[in-house]
Amino acid sequence: xxxxxxxxxxxxxxxxxxxxxxxxxxxxxxxxxxxxxxxxxxxxxxxxxxxxxxxxxxxxxxxxxxxxxxxxxxxxxxxxxxxxxxxxxxxxxxxxxxxxxxxxxxxxxxxxxxxxxxxxxxxxxxxxxxxxxxxxxxxxxxxxxxxxxxxxxxxxxxxxxxxxxxxxxxxxxxxxxxxxxxxxxxxxxxxxxxxxxxxxxxxxxxxxxxxxxxxxx
Amino acid sequence: xxxxxxxxxxxxxxxxxxxxxxxxxxxxxxxxxxxxxxxxxxxxxxxxxxxxxxxxxxxxxxxxxxxxxxxxxxxxxxxxxxxxxxxxxxxxxxxxxxxxxxxxxxxxxxxxxxxxxxxxxxxxxxxxxxxxxxxxxxxxxxxxxxxxxxxxx
Numbered sequence: 001x002x003x004x005x006x007x008x009x010x011x012x013x014x015x016x017x018x019x020x021x022x023x024x025x026x027x028x029x030x031x032x033x034x035x036x037x038x039x040x041x042x043x044x045x046x047x048x049x050x051x052x053x054x055x056x057x058x059x060x061x062x063x064x065x066x067x068x069x070x071x072x073x074x075x076x077x078x079x080x081x082x083x084x085x086x087x088x089x090x091x092x093x094x095x096x097x098x099x100x101x102x103x104x105x106x107x108x109x110x111x112x113x114x115x116x117x118x119x120x121x122x123x124x125x126x127x128x129x130x131x132x133x134x135x136x137x138x139x140x141x142x143x144x145x146x147x148x149x150x151x152x153x154x155x156x157x158x159x160x161x162x163x164x165x166x167x168x169x170x171x172x173x174x175x176x177x178x179x180x181x182x183x184x185x186x187x188x189x190x191x192x193x194x195x196x197x198x199x200x201x202x203x204x205x206x207x208x209x210x211x212x213x214x215x216x217x
Numbered sequence: 218x219x220x221x222x223x224x225x226x227x228x229x230x231x232x233x234x235x236x237x238x239x240x241x242x243x244x245x246x247x248x249x250x251x252x253x254x255x256x257x258x259x260x261x262x263x264x265x266x267x268x269x270x271x272x273x274x275x276x277x278x279x280x281x282x283x284x285x286x287x288x289x290x291x292x293x294x295x296x297x298x299x300x301x302x303x304x305x306x307x308x309x310x311x312x313x314x315x316x317x318x319x320x321x322x323x324x325x326x327x328x329x330x331x332x333x334x335x336x337x338x339x340x341x342x343x344x345x346x347x348x349x350x351x352x353x354x355x356x357x358x359x360x361x362x363x364x365x366x367x368x369x370x
Binding site: 054077084 | 291292293294313315316318319322323326327339341342344345348349
């Protein structure tokens with residue numbers, strides 16, 4: 001994929017590293033000379049130096065990009081970069097980091113629907129950590145109200161002797177698969193569980209607590 | 218006319234004074250409370266808390282009747298507190314072009330403010346405003362043009 005990253009701070013730096021390692025083509029827009037030098041030394045010719053404006057976005061090849069990711073240190077820059085990428089340069093997918101969580105709804109209303117807020121993520125983790133330590137959130141979907149979680153069954157799990165169809169699973173959750181050793185079991189009504197089974201489930205955030213009661217004592 | 222000005226620097230304060238002098242209603246927003254000193258020395262402070270944070274303070278000038286609100290002009294909630302829903306015009310003239318652009322996009326697209334105009338410091342960013350359909354003035358370009366015309370006359 002062809003990715004343009006706006007902002008060569010710490011997030012931009014590690015993002016570039018990860019994307020290059022996965023074989024993607026990356027161009028970074030960054031105004032600071034020292035930061036630019038760091039990128040060039042580490043990753044070669046990936047940086048276009050300057051403030052994020054129309055000419056520079058074009059020079060960075062944004063028109064050919066599949067994704068633009070705006071991770072500058074200022075919400076305003078990220079919003080403007082995303083709006084230009086989406087509306088003018090027709091980039092199919094834009095992602096923005098928001099620093100002030102209050103900016104998020106503004107971004108959404110303006111059509112930037114994929115935002116990442118570390119404040120939001122950390123708050124969610126803390127909230128979930130407060131309810132459960134056994135259930136690990138893997139991926140938040142939708143607007144964060146749907147998630148894929150992982151559970152590992154303890155030897156004393158109340159679900160062990162019961163077949164799946166008789167478990168009081170919450171209405172808004174689905175078991176996706178069971179990882180048993182190096183096998184993947186697709187759950188059916190007759191499936192029964194073994195200790196140390198790893199279960200992947202799709203659930204509403206509300207359903208997490210009930211899942212916990214089904215599988216843990 | 219009801220005008221909302223974002224940025225109480227030299228341009229913002231001057232504009233606020235002019236508008237109020239002609240009998241218009243002005244609300245001015247700035248992140249830095251000290252900036253409001255530019256408006257004049259007869260400020261009577263009145264604190265108004267917003268429902269969201271309880272922290273935003275506002276000051277009211279006794280003579281000039283300018284409502285001053287402390288906060289960021291790119292914060293939609295704060296702009297709502299400042300009354301963006303009922304204004305006839307928004308002018309964004311902070312020293313940060315991207316803040317001005319964001320305030321303008323919020324005003325135009327989310328609150329249909331009839332008249333929106335911003336200041337742009339770096340002429341290269343005029344094109345951004347143009348592409349986003351925002352009316353922008355770059356004092357630097359205007360100044361240079363005036364000097365040029367004066368020279369070759």
